[in-house]
Structures are given as C-alpha cells and as structure tokens.
Amino acid sequence: MTDLDETDRRILELLAADARRPYSDIADDVGLSAPAVSDRVANLRESGVVKRFTVDVDRSQLxxxxxxxxxxxxxxxxxDGARDALAAADEVEHVFVTADGDVVVSARVPAEDVREWVADTVDLDGVRAYDVTLLSESSWRPSVGAEFALACDECGNTVTSEGETATIGGERHHFCCGSCLARFEERYERLDADA
Incomplete structure (x- = not known):
C-alpha cells in the first residue's frame, strides 16, 4: 500500500473544500503541473481514497x-433494513450507523409530522425505540486531517504502510495484513463460484 504524501493530503483538502476546483488552481497551490495533479487524483480514485465527487446541497433552500x-x-x-429505508427517504441527508447498530439520520421534515414520517419510513415492528431531536443549526465540514488512514476491507482495522492492496473483481481493495487479504479473496471466490 502506498502512503499518502503531503502533496496528496493537500490535494484532498482542496478537493474537500471545492470538488470542482480546477486542476490548474490545485497545481498552483501544490507546486505541480495540472497534468501531474490529474494523475495524482486518478491514483487517489484508483486506490479507493477518493470514491466520488459530490455536491453539498443546502436543503433548507430547496x-x-x-x-x-x-x-x-x-x-x-x-x-440493515432500517438503514436502507431511511437512506432511501428524500428527506434524509446523512445516515450514520453506530457501533451498537443504531441508525442516526439528519433529515428535514415537517415539524408537525415527524413521528408520522418515522412511522411511514421505517417498519416500526423492527424497531425497539426511536428518538427525534429538533436541530437549531447544523454544518458540514469535510476535512483531511493528519490522522487520515484507510480501513481494511476485511476487518476494518487501520491499513498502515505495511498493509496490502489488491484488485479483486475489478475493484481495488486495501487490507491491513496478508491474512485479511487471503480471507477476503477466499470469500470472494466462494461467492463468485456460487453466482
């Protein structure tokens, strides 16, 4: 696995602030040519560090x-059912699953219909409890900090420079160690054979 250098990190910071920033502007900031920045972004996408470019929509305006x-x-x-049902709702902007398996979403719904909206969106037979908190303010600030690290696609642990990267089924995956890579490949081959 290739480590990210300071230039990669700065490119990520600039793209996180504005994903439509021209490569020529990024190149001026990091001291590279625009084609060199394009190559680095392509490598970040290929390695799975950058998954997609998106837009941050202020839903209060819409x-x-x-x-x-x-x-x-x-x-x-x-x-999974609760997460998928909530993620599919137009009113939901962000979906989080806690380590305990709770599903937390931020949404914009009519205040008088919040509990009805939850009941219509999620099968309450599969829910122990739910809680609604009204927000007075929110902000979203993507950042690329010094603690940036990839997660192992098998076990979720941090992938260090000693980790491994492999292309499996046409997609690039990162692993913290060779045994996680082997387990992932074995499961993939088994599922592929069953398909």
Whole structure:
C-alpha cells in the first residue's frame, strides 16, 4: 500500500473544500503541473481514497420543514433494513450507523409530522425505540486531517504502510495484513463460484 504524501493530503483538502476546483488552481497551490495533479487524483480514485465527487446541497433552500436528528434502535438483525429505508427517504441527508447498530439520520421534515414520517419510513415492528431531536443549526465540514488512514476491507482495522492492496473483481481493495487479504479473496471466490 502506498502512503499518502503531503502533496496528496493537500490535494484532498482542496478537493474537500471545492470538488470542482480546477486542476490548474490545485497545481498552483501544490507546486505541480495540472497534468501531474490529474494523475495524482486518478491514483487517489484508483486506490479507493477518493470514491466520488459530490455536491453539498443546502436543503433548507430547496425544501421547507424542520431539521431533525432521528435515532432508531432496531431490533437485532434489523439494522440493515432500517438503514436502507431511511437512506432511501428524500428527506434524509446523512445516515450514520453506530457501533451498537443504531441508525442516526439528519433529515428535514415537517415539524408537525415527524413521528408520522418515522412511522411511514421505517417498519416500526423492527424497531425497539426511536428518538427525534429538533436541530437549531447544523454544518458540514469535510476535512483531511493528519490522522487520515484507510480501513481494511476485511476487518476494518487501520491499513498502515505495511498493509496490502489488491484488485479483486475489478475493484481495488486495501487490507491491513496478508491474512485479511487471503480471507477476503477466499470469500470472494466462494461467492463468485456460487453466482
């Protein structure tokens, strides 16, 4: 696995601030040519560090309603269903799954219909409890800090410079060690054979 250098980190910071920033502007900032920046961004995408370029939409400008945080505690085994149902809702902007399996979303919904919206969006038979918190303000600030690290695609641990990278099924994956890579490849081959 190739380590990110300071130039890569700075390119990521600039893209996080404005993903439409021209490569020539980034090149001026980092002291490279625009084609060299383009190559580095292509390498970051190929390695999986950059997954996509997106837009941060201020939904308050597009839709009425009240910003809320909704925390859903699903029944055991129901986390994926709750997450998928909430993620598919137009009102939801961000979806988080906690280590405990709770699903937390930020959404903009009509204040008088929040509980009805939750009931219509998620199968409450698969939910132990849910809580709604009204928000007065929110902000989103993507950052690339010094603690940036890839997660192992097998176990989730941090991938260091001693980790391994492999292209499996046409996609690039990162692993913290050779045994995680072997387990991932074995499972992929088994699933591919069953398909």
């Amino acid at each position: 839709r009425g309603g009240t910003p809320v945080l909704v925390e859903v505690t699903p029944e055991p085994g129901s986390t």
